[in-house]
Amino acid sequence: AAEKGHSHACCEVGHYNLNDNIFDKSLEFLHKARDLECKRSLFYLSEYYRLVSPIDEYKR
Incomplete structure (x- = not known):
């Protein structure tokens, strides 16, 4: 998050x-x-968690 x-x-x-x-x-x-x-961060974080620890409520 601190990039640039x-x-x-x-x-x-x-x-x-x-x-x-x-x-x-x-x-x-x-x-x-x-x-x-x-x-963008939300997307990558949600994709990461969808794979690691799925939370149906946040699946797209």
């Missing part, structure tokens, strides 16, 4: 929760993000 000065809170929350294996709250927060980088 990108340090939006929504992405940081996603990374923190990723490390803590708490993804539900980060997804809920990232869904509200309007920033393109954040939406």
Whole structure:
């Protein structure tokens, strides 16, 4: 999230929760993000979790 000065809170929350294996709250927060980088992060995080620990509620 810190690449090229990108340090939006929504992405940081996603990374923190990723490390803590708490993804539900980060997804809920990232869904509200309007920033393109954040939406991109949400997509990769959701794809990662869809493979590692599927959550039907967040499947696309």
